[in-house]
Amino acid sequence: MAADYVLLLLGMGFVTYIPRLFPILFLSQRELPQWLVEWLDYIPAAILSALIFPAIVTSGEPRTFDITRPEVLVAIPTFIVAFKTKSLAGTVISGMFLYWLVERFFF
Amino acid sequence: MKWTTAIKEGIVAAWPICLGYLAIGLAFGVIAQKAGLHPLEIGLMSLMVYAGSSQFIAISMLAGGSAILPIIVTTFMVNLRHFLMSSSLSMYLKSVHGGWLALYAYGVTDESFALNLTRFRNDNWDWRRALVLNHTTNLAWIVSTIAGGFGGQFIPRGAFGIDYALIAMFICLFVFQLRDSIYIVVAIIAGGLAVGLSLLIPGNSYIIISSVIAATTGVLFKKAQLSLRVEEKD
Numbered sequence: 001m002a003a004d005y006v007l008l009l010l011g012m013g014f015v016t017y018i019p020r021l022f023p024i025l026f027l028s029q030r031e032l033p034q035w036l037v038e039w040l041d042y043i044p045a046a047i048l049s050a051l052i053f054p055a056i057v058t059s060g061e062p063r064t065f066d067i068t069r070p071e072v073l074v075a076i077p078t079f080i081v082a083f084k085t086k087s088l089a090g091t092v093i094s095g096m097f098l099y100w101l102v103e104r105f106f107f
Numbered sequence: 108m109k110w111t112t113a114i115k116e117g118i119v120a121a122w123p124i125c126l127g128y129l130a131i132g133l134a135f136g137v138i139a140q141k142a143g144l145h146p147l148e149i150g151l152m153s154l155m156v157y158a159g160s161s162q163f164i165a166i167s168m169l170a171g172g173s174a175i176l177p178i179i180v181t182t183f184m185v186n187l188r189h190f191l192m193s194s195s196l197s198m199y200l201k202s203v204h205g206g207w208l209a210l211y212a213y214g215v216t217d218e219s220f221a222l223n224l225t226r227f228r229n230d231n232w233d234w235r236r237a238l239v240l241n242h243t244t245n246l247a248w249i250v251s252t253i254a255g256g257f258g259g260q261f262i263p264r265g266a267f268g269i270d271y272a273l274i275a276m277f278i279c280l281f282v283f284q285l286r287d288s289i290y291i292v293v294a295i296i297a298g299g300l301a302v303g304l305s306l307l308i309p310g311n312s313y314i315i316i317s318s319v320i321a322a323t324t325g326v327l328f329k330k331a332q333l334s335l336r337v338e339e340k341d
């Protein structure tokens with residue numbers, strides 16, 4: 001294995017680990033002000049939304065808006081299953097099945 | 108005793124992520140192997156970096172003949188979003204020993220963050236189970252990327268809709284987050300901004316920007332709502 005490659009991995013590993021480590025190490029040991037607790041409480045809903053919607057309705061590089069993708073078609077019933085059942089297993093399984101179905105027969 | 112149940116429940120809870128990582132890991136292994144990496148080199152990257160999207164980017168930059176430093180800088184920017192996730196997780200990791208926290212932090216990904224955070228909130232979940240979940244998914248990632256490097260091209264693509272496992276998981280965990288109107292407002296702002304920004308700017312900085320703006324709006328919105336209620340009482 002080339003020394004260059006190991007050096008690359010060390011660098012990549014370091015810059016990936018630091019943002020993962022610092023907040024956990026420092027914020028968990030402190031009493032945080034109320035506004036920050038509240039702000040952090042909104043972060044999961046915000047991040048999940050910011051991760052999901054572009055992944056569903058955009059594609060390609062550079063990205064373009066496209067709601068005719070199978071991802072969009074499958075997302076609608078998957079959302080409904082998640083809302084109705086509140087079951088993680090049920091949502092994942094039915095999402096996979098619907099995607100398989102749509103990919104196989106419609107696209 | 109604490110650990111035996113934690114190990115059992117952590118591993119069981121990890122299955123949706125493992126399924127998703129299997130699909131993405133195999134694909135990554137195939138691409139990395141085509142770019143000239145040995146399966147062991149692939150496994151070492153998955154172990155030392157453990158961040159899917161930046162690993163894909165690194166491979167394409169390596170294949171394009173990039174120098175080391177630009178790849179490291181790009182990796183940093185792509186993975187900076189974990190800063191927000193770790194901040195949010197830290198609320199549930201109080202009074203955990205520093206060494207365990209260091210081990211925990213290594214396993215913070217989009218997927219483990221989403222799953223653990225939901226469990227911390229709703230279920231009988233603790234840092235031991237969460238830590239086991241992190242490392243179970245890490246192992247799944249490492250093994251699938253190596254397997255992809257050895258012969259992932261023989262596995263049919265898109266079998267059983269496995270490519271949709273993570274999106275479906277995220278959709279469900281997202282729905283769990285919408286506990287009252289203010290979270291829905293935050294989610295709409297974040298999602299709308301993210302779609303708009305993702306079309307305008309390359310890279311994935313849209314995730315951090317839209318999340319920060321949406322969460323801040325949520326805090327301000329709540330404050331305005333409270334002061335409005337106080338005024339009504341007066």
